[in-house]
Amino acid sequence: MNLDRFRIDDGRHIPNLVIDEDATHATGQERYTITCSCGRMPNFNPASRDDALTAHLGHVGIHLEPPKGGRMPLGLRLVLLVTAMLTIAVSFYLGGLAVIDTYTLADGQAAAVRAISMLTGLTFAFALMVAVRRYIAPTRA
Numbered sequence: 001m002n003l004d005r006f007r008i009d010d011g012r013h014i015p016n017l018v019i020d021e022d023a024t025h026a027t028g029q030e031r032y033t034i035t036c037s038c039g040r041m042p043n044f045n046p047a048s049r050d051d052a053l054t055a056h057l058g059h060v061g062i063h064l065e066p067p068k069g070g071r072m073p074l075g076l077r078l079v080l081l082v083t084a085m086l087t088i089a090v091s092f093y094l095g096g097l098a099v100i101d102t103y104t105l106a107d108g109q110a111a112a113v114r115a116i117s118m119l120t121g122l123t124f125a126f127a128l129m130v131a132v133r134r135y136i137a138p139t140r141a
């Protein structure tokens, strides 16, 4: 298992998982002790290695202050989403125009290509919105 996975962004909470030799010897089972680099993690005697790491993550959740500027305000996230959606839709539309130009399509065909490229662009734009909706407006668990 890669402990880096548990390294927390601000680097202040690095788990230190050690085997508790005495307890391991006494119980005949591997016992762990977990501490945190911040030194504020409450004493905990986990039943297993996974328990220990879960407990550390819980501890980090308790002690982490809200990240400063780590999360963009909702308004900015929405603006970015709309910009991305517009970019997608417009590039598909322009792609359609380029196709019309390249093949010098007749009016009827040109209209069809314009409609298809616009619809495709909108589809992708909305797919993007669906894909990132959790990030834009997280649901409270």
Ligand SMILES: [Zn+2]
Residues within 6 Å of the ligand: 012, 013, 014, 036, 037, 038, 039, 040, 041, 059, 060, 063
């Ligand atoms: Zn900590």
